Amino acid sequence: MPNSNVKLDKSKCRACYSCIRACPVKSIHVSVNTVFPYIEEGKCIQCGTCIGICAYDAITYRDSKQNVKQLLNAKEKVVAICAPSIAGEFDDITDYRKFVKMIRLLGFSYVTEMAFGVDIIAELYHKFTHDDFNGKYYITSCCPSIVMLIEQLYPELIGNLVPFVSPISACAIVARKIYGNDLKVVQITPCVAAKKEVGRHGGLTKVDEVLTFRELRKLFDEFKITETFSEYSDFDEPLGYKGSMYPIAQGFLEAANLDLSLLKENTITVEGKTSIQAVKQFWDHYNIIKHNFNIFYCEGCIMGPGTSEGGEKFKRYALVKDYISRRLANFDIDKWRNFKDKHSKYKELQAVFKNKKFELPVPDEFEIKIALNRITKKNNNKEVNCGACGFDTCYNLACAIAQKIAIPEMCVTNAQIDNRETSLGSKKMIEELEMVNSDLKATKTALDETKELLFDKNEALSIFIRELNTGIVFCDENLKIVESNLSFIDILGEEIKDIHDVIPYLIGADLKTLLPSILTTQFQFILNHDETSISKDVEIDGKLINVSIFQLIQKRLVGAAFRNLHSKEERPEEIIHRVNEVIEENLRQVQQIGFILGEGAAKTEKMLNSIIKSYS
Numbered sequence: 001m002p003n004s005n006v007k008l009d010k011s012k013c014r015a016c017y018s019c020i021r022a023c024p025v026k027s028i029h030v031s032v033n034t035v036f037p038y039i040e041e042g043k044c045i046q047c048g049t050c051i052g053i054c055a056y057d058a059i060t061y062r063d064s065k066q067n068v069k070q071l072l073n074a075k076e077k078v079v080a081i082c083a084p085s086i087a088g089e090f091d092d093i094t095d096y097r098k099f100v101k102m103i104r105l106l107g108f109s110y111v112t113e114m115a116f117g118v119d120i121i122a123e124l125y126h127k128f129t130h131d132d133f134n135g136k137y138y139i140t141s142c143c144p145s146i147v148m149l150i151e152q153l154y155p156e157l158i159g160n161l162v163p164f165v166s167p168i169s170a171c172a173i174v175a176r177k178i179y180g181n182d183l184k185v186v187q188i189t190p191c192v193a194a195k196k197e198v199g200r201h202g203g204l205t206k207v208d209e210v211l212t213f214r215e216l217r218k219l220f221d222e223f224k225i226t227e228t229f230s231e232y233s234d235f236d237e238p239l240g241y242k243g244s245m246y247p248i249a250q251g252f253l254e255a256a257n258l259d260l261s262l263l264k265e266n267t268i269t270v271e272g273k274t275s276i277q278a279v280k281q282f283w284d285h286y287n288i289i290k291h292n293f294n295i296f297y298c299e300g301c302i303m304g305p306g307t308s309e310g311g312e313k314f315k316r317y318a319l320v321k322d323y324i325s326r327r328l329a330n331f332d333i334d335k336w337r338n339f340k341d342k343h344s345k346y347k348e349l350q351a352v353f354k355n356k357k358f359e360l361p362v363p364d365e366f367e368i369k370i371a372l373n374r375i376t377k378k379n380n381n382k383e384v385n386c387g388a389c390g391f392d393t394c395y396n397l398a399c400a401i402a403q404k405i406a407i408p409e410m411c412v413t414n415a416q417i418d419n420r421e422t423s424l425g426s427k428k429m430i431e432e433l434e435m436v437n438s439d440l441k442a443t444k445t446a447l448d449e450t451k452e453l454l455f456d457k458n459e460a461l462s463i464f465i466r467e468l469n470t471g472i473v474f475c476d477e478n479l480k481i482v483e484s485n486l487s488f489i490d491i492l493g494e495e496i497k498d499i500h501d502v503i504p505y506l507i508g509a510d511l512k513t514l515l516p517s518i519l520t521t522q523f524q525f526i527l528n529h530d531e532t533s534i535s536k537d538v539e540i541d542g543k544l545i546n547v548s549i550f551q552l553i554q555k556r557l558v559g560a561a562f563r564n565l566h567s568k569e570e571r572p573e574e575i576i577h578r579v580n581e582v583i584e585e586n587l588r589q590v591q592q593i594g595f596i597l598g599e600g601a602a603k604t605e606k607m608l609n610s611i612i613k614s615y616s
Helices: 018-022 049-053 065-073 096-105 115-131 144-152 155-160 167-179 213-222 251-255 272-284 313-327 333-343 365-379 394-402 412-467 486-492 494-502 517-528 571-615
Strands: 006-008 059-061 078-082 110-113 184-189 209-212 267-271 292-296 471-476 481-484 533-540 543-553 557-564
Touching: 018 049, 049 059, 065 184, 065 209, 065 213, 078 167, 096 110, 096 313, 110 115, 110 167, 115 167, 115 251, 115 333, 144 155, 144 272, 155 272, 167 184, 167 333, 184 213, 209 213, 251 267, 267 272, 272 292, 365 394, 365 412, 412 481, 471 486, 486 494, 486 557, 517 533, 517 543, 517 557
Parallel strands: 078 110, 078 184, 184 209, 267 292
Antiparallel strands: 006 059, 471 481, 471 557, 533 543, 543 557
16 A cells, blocks of 8 residues: 655645645645645545645646556456546547447456445445434545545544445445456546555455546557547446436435435535535534535545546536436346345445544644744734635644644735735835936946046047157056157167067056166055155166156056156256255255254253252
C-alpha cells in the first residue's frame, strides 16, 4: 500500500497557500520557519480539493497507470469495474458498448460496472435502517473521503457508520465469486480517495489498483484506442439495476427503494461543501436531527476530482440519466434479482472501521493571544472572522499559528492592509522618483551646458598656452602629458621635436621619459602634497632652465613653467627678478637683526631698572 497518495512538488509550488485555504480539514500546513506547505498524511481525507485549486499543478495524486499495465501483463486475469459516472465523463463516446470494448482492448479479461455492488449495499442499507431499525441513526459508508473523515477526525462516530463495505468492495467480492479468487480487480472511477483504499481490505474484498477517468483517457491515447476502430461489447455479468443512479448522490437512496418524500424520508442526502459540516452537526445535534445521513464529499460522483477539468455538472447529470434510461430499457429484472439474492449474503460484506484519530498538541492560551494580536493589530485588534484564510475564525487561525501549522501571513485582511500600505508607499515613492527624475533632467541639461562651456574653455586655454613663449606643460596623476606648447618642446631638444611631429604637443606621453628624475620627483611631490609650488634651476639639453612647478588639482593635475635662462628674452627679466629676490632677502635679514637687537635692548633696560629699584 503506498504511503502517500496526494503529493506536493515544491519545485512547482509558488507558496500562494491556496491549497491551505481550500483544504476542508486543514491537513495542509506551513510551519513558521518554512515557506512551502506540506500535506499531513494522517489528517488528509484524500478529497482532491487541493489538486483542483492549485493553479501551478504542484499537487498531484499518485499515478496508477504503470501498476495497471503490470497487472495486465501478468498471468492472472484482471477485471475492470467501472463507476456508472462514465457516461458523464466520456461524452465524446457515442455508445457505452464501444466504451466497454475500448477497455477490453487495453487487456482486461472482464469489464463489469459497479452498479451491481451499489444494488447490494443499497438493499443492505434499507434493511439496516428500516426493517431492522433499532433507534440508532447512521452515516453511509459509500464515500471513502467521508469514511476517512470520521476515522481520523470524528472517531466517536465510527459506531454510526453503516457497517458495510463500499460498493466497489462488494463488486470485488462478487467478481471473485464468479470468476475465481485469483482475479485482480481494477476500479475505474472519478474518485481520488479510492486510491487510498487500495489495500484497505484483503481477501475477496481487495481492490488491487484504481484508475481515475483522467488516467484511463491517457491509456487510451497511449495505446491509440479510439471509438472509431472499436466494435460493440456489453458489460460482463452481473449487471446493475438502479445502482446505476449512484453517481447522482440521491441515486443511492433510489437504489435502496426508500421513500424520499419530505415528511416520510428517514435519510438526508448531503453532497458537496456542506458534507464536512453535516458530519459535525450529526455529532453535535444528534438528538435533534434524528435522521440517517447519506453523505458524499463531492457534488455527486459525476464531479469527482478524477474527472476531466471543466466538467459541467448538469450536463453530466443529463448524460448519466440518459445512459441509465437506455441501459434499463430492456433490463432483465428477474435475472438481476436472482444474482442479487445469490450474492448479497456474504459475510465479507460486513465492514469494521478503525479509530485513526489525528490530534495536534493543545496550544498554550498565552501563545494563542500572541498569535491573535499579530493577526488583528493592524485592524485595531478587531477579529474580522472573514474565513478567507481557510479557518472559520481569527481565533482558529491563531490556534493553528500557536500549534505551528500556520503562519500570520495567511491572514488575508492583514495582507490587504499591507498591500494598501505598500501601494501608498509605492505611490509616494513614484511621486518622489518623478521629482528626482525631473531634477536629474534639469541637472543633466545644466551639466551638458557646462560640459560644452568647459570644452570651449579648454579649447581657448589650449590655444592660449600654445601661443606663450614660456614653456608650459600640464600632467595628470600618472604624469601623462595632457597639454603643452612648442616652447616646452623647444626646451627639450631636437629629438623631442621629432616626437612632436608624430604625437602633436606630446599629448599622452610619459613625462618621466622626457625630464630628469630630479624634476619628475618634484612633480610627484607637488601633485600629492599641500605645497602649492616649487621653483628650481636645472640643466636640460645643455641649457640652464628655471622650472616653476605648481599644483592645479591635488592628486589629479600638476603644471610647470619652463624658462630658458640663456634666452635673450628671458635673461633681463630674470636678472631683474633675481636682483629683486636678493634685495628682498637682505631686507628680511636686516629686519630680523633689528628686531632681535631691539628686543635685547628692551630686556636690558628692564633688568637695570629692576636692580635700581631693588637697591633704593
